Amino acid sequence: MVVPCDLATSTTHLAEISHCTTRTNHRTRRLTVNSSWNSDSGQARVTHRVANLDQKWREYQGIKNWEGLLDPLDDGLRREILRYGDFVEAAYRSFEFDTSSPDYATCKFTEKTMLDRCGLGESGYKVTKNLHATCGVELPGWIDRMPSWTSTNSSWIGYVAVCNDDEEIARLGRRDVVIAYRGTATCLEWIENLRVTLTSLPDDVTPEKKRAMVQKGFLSMYTSASNTCPSLQDMVKEEISRIIETYRDEPLSVTITGHSLGAALATLTAYDITSTIKHSPMVTVVSFGGPRVGNRNFRSQLESSGTQVLRIVNSTDVITKVPGLLVNGSNNVTKRGVGLQGWLQKKIDETDWLRYADVGKELRLSSDASPYLTKSDFATCHDLKTYLHLVDGYVSSSCPFRTTAKRLLSGTKHEKQQLLVR
Numbered sequence: 266m267v268v269p270c271d272l273a274t275s276t277t278h279l280a281e282i283s284h285c286t287t288r289t290n291h292r293t294r295r296l297t298v299n300s301s302w303n304s305d306s307g308q309a310r311v312t313h314r315v316a317n318l319d320q321k322w323r324e325y326q327g328i329k330n331w332e333g334l335l336d337p338l339d340d341g342l343r344r345e346i347l348r349y350g351d352f353v354e355a356a357y358r359s360f361e362f363d364t365s366s367p368d369y370a371t372c373k374f375t376e377k378t379m380l381d382r383c384g385l386g387e388s389g390y391k392v393t394k395n396l397h398a399t400c401g402v403e404l405p406g407w408i409d410r411m412p413s414w415t416s417t418n419s420s421w422i423g424y425v426a427v428c429n430d431d432e433e434i435a436r437l438g439r440r441d442v443v444i445a446y447r448g449t450a451t452c453l454e455w456i457e458n459l460r461v462t463l464t465s466l467p468d469d470v471t472p473e474k475k476r477a478m479v480q481k482g483f484l485s486m487y488t489s490a491s492n493t494c495p496s497l498q499d500m501v502k503e504e505i506s507r508i509i510e511t512y513r514d515e516p517l518s519v520t521i522t523g524h525s526l527g528a529a530l531a532t533l534t535a536y537d538i539t540s541t542i543k544h545s546p547m548v549t550v551v552s553f554g555g556p557r558v559g560n561r562n563f564r565s566q567l568e569s570s571g572t573q574v575l576r577i578v579n580s581t582d583v584i585t586k587v588p589g590l591l592v593n594g595s596n597n598v599t600k601r602g603v604g605l606q607g608w609l610q611k612k613i614d615e616t617d618w619l620r621y622a623d624v625g626k627e628l629r630l631s632s633d634a635s636p637y638l639t640k641s642d643f644a645t646c647h648d649l650k651t652y653l654h655l656v657d658g659y660v661s662s663s664c665p666f667r668t669t670a671k672r673l674l675s676g677t678k679h680e681k682q683q684l685l686v687r
Contacts, residue, residue, distance in 0.1 A: 322438040326518055326549040327573030331626050337661035338628070344411035346577065346628075347672065349443065349522040349551045350653045352390075355383035356423045356447040356527070357649065362429070370420040370451055380426065389433030390426040390443060394504040398422040398497045398530070400453035401489035402460075417451050417618065419494040422486075425504050435507060435617075439516035442508055442546075444501065446527030454485060454526060457482035461588035463560055463620065477566045480621075483529045487537075503535055506542060517546040524649045525584060528555025532567070532574060532624060539570040550574040550625065553652040557621040558588050564624045574625025579655060581632045582646040588621055630655040634665030637673060 318325065318341070324334065325345050334342050352588050359379050361368045376392040399419040423446040449455055460482035467488065469476055490496040505519065519538060520660045523531035528550075535550045548571070555576060559567075567574070578585045632638045632646050635658060645651055658670035 266390075274286055279464070291410055297627040315532065317436050318438045320438065322518070323547070326520070326547055327575060327626065328547070330573070331628075335626070335628050337664075338656075338659050343656060343659075346389075346551060346575075346656050347653055349445075349520060350649065350656070351385060352426065352443050352551060353443040353447065353522050353524050353527065353553065353649060354653075355380060355385055356404075356445045357524075358383045359424075360421060360447055360450060362450065370417045372421045372424075375618075376424075381423065389428050389430030389431045392424050392426045393508070394425040394500065395421060396423045396425065396444075396446075396497060396500055398454075398486045399489040399491050399494055400451075401485035402453055402456050402459050418453055419424070419491050420451050420454070422446055422497065422530070423523070423529050425508075427508060435607075439518050440512055442505070442517065442519045442520040444505075444519065444531070446521075446523030446530045446534075448523070448525030448527050454486070457486050458556075459527060460485065465573070475562055477559060477563040478620075479533065479563055480529070480557070483526070483533060483558060486526075487533045498537060502537065502542065505538055505545075509542070509544065509546065511591060513544070517550045519546055520551060521548065522551045523555070524553040524652070525555065525647065528552035529558050529578075531555075535572045535574070536567050536570060538562075539572045540566070543578075548572050551577070552625075553577045553649055554579060554582050554647050556584050557623060559622070559624070560620045561671045564622045567624055576623070576625050576627045577652055577656060578627055578629050579632055579646055579652060580629055582639050584647050615639055628656075628659075631665065634658070636666065636668070 321341065325329075325331075325339075325342050331342070333339075336578050359374050359382070361371050361373050372379065372395055376395060379392050380386055380388060380390060390558075397419050404569060406606065425444070426443045428434055428437065428441045428443075449458055461560065462478070462481045463478035464478050464481040464484060466479060466484070471477070472591050486497065488498050490499070509517065521531040521534075521535050523529075523536075531550050531552050532555070535548050538545050539548050551573065576585075630652070632641045632651060632655065635655060638645065638651070638656070654670070654672050655666075657672035658666040660667050
């Protein structure tokens with residue numbers, strides 16, 4: 266049974282109070298739910314448009330670290346988060362998952378038709394660059410006896426899109442550039458995910474104790490190249506440099522968004538842009554269900570570079586808690602204690618490859634808050650559609666879900682099959 270939250274009437278979200286829900290000990294009803302994607306019409310069911318953002322866009326992009334916007338969640342920011350989530354969904358929908366297809370691991374659509382085919386034809390954005398990531402894992406000789414798709418080492422990972430619609434630019438208050446990344450899909454990408462040893466960033470000459478370090482597999486996917494495919498790093502930097510030069514006289518922002526592995530790559534991409542590209546515009550990461558990327562020194566350098574990171578976290582999603590067992594961060598042990606806890610923290614501090622840290626500002630949600638989620642298995646908790654469903658429903662820490670949320674979960678057979686590959 267769903268009952269109203271007991272909230273004070275002084276909340277700024279008065280319109281949501283009567284629609285806010287919590288769970289009781291009674292069994293919640295099982296509903297057939299649908300995603301924001303309508304596969305029949307090819308259009309998004311939920312339109313994420315708000316009035317002209319004017320100067321508000323900088324706050325939504327994190328110029329003030331989202332202070333006062335997350336609890337309660339500002340409605341305008343909610344719509345912006347969902348809007349960027351749609352771009353990540355488009356990356357998933359454009360990827361060829363079928364291992365029997367000769368086009369496996371490529372983009373199913375052309376740059377001109379991609380957003381339209383994914384229901385974002387009216388978004389005001391145009392895809393300007395397809396992006397590929399290459400795995401740097403050295404394969405054993407016996408891999409030749411396996412199906413060819415198991416050794417696919419360069420795959421389409423996402424795209425760059427630029428807002429080129431005058432009305433949308435006016436509404437946004439600037440010309441926005443989106444870099445969108447999908448999550449893990451291929452065998453070698455899974456292997457890269459498991460390479461959790463921390464490694465130094467290229468060209469880092471700082472003393473070892475102060476050196477920024479990141480997960481080896483993520484860095485490998487970002488920097489590796491093949492004979493036929495340049496690195497993701499080179500593709501992104503070349504395209505962003507071109508865009509900056511093209512629109513250098515206009516207000517410009519770069520928003521990098523991704524889910525799971527894509528969230529980790531988004532963080533590395535943002536750091537790379539702000540620390541190596543001269544006169545880079547405001548760079549913001551909006552990540553969904555991302556794992557930890559680096560150590561405390563990486564977090565410090567990321568913050569110093571001016572990168573703004575908003576991490577959307579589902580508290581029941583285990584992916585957001587790895588790699589690393591205990592780290593100094595906002596959601597873990599932050600003070601050294603005595604006894605077993607203190608001993609464990611000391612051992613972690615002495616072990617370089619385990620010393621991960623969370624980055625950025627966190628918007629923490631929970632599958633347990635939704636009356637539409639009755640089965641919190643691994644795949645459901647981590648799925649991008651679950652994240653967008655929870656963002657749409659979240660009001661505040663005291664009112665975690667509203668019944669008026671329009672974005673519901675997918676129930677199609679095909680999409681359920683894709684949950685496990687993300």
